[in-house]
Amino acid sequence: MQPRNSSVENSLRHLLNEWDPIGVADDVQDEYDCMLAPCSSGSVPVSTGRRSASSYGTS
Structure with missing residues (x-):
């Protein structure tokens, strides 16, 4: 640890x-506080709120 x-x-x-x-x-x-260790270790994915163009698919 x-x-x-x-x-x-x-x-x-x-x-x-x-x-x-x-x-x-x-x-x-x-x-x-139970979320401090997972967040600081990088084991929890963090979203910036941005999506790449490829994640939208095509219509």
Whole structure:
């Protein structure tokens, strides 16, 4: 297991709390901490919201 960089961990925690898919981050600051390690290790795919032209197919 790699040691965690607290700066990266805090940045990820902030992003996850901003995302807040279940609407509890205002009450529970560590709700998404279980996602810190997978996100920082690269094992969770991250989308930029952009799609390549080839992903649209043809009509």
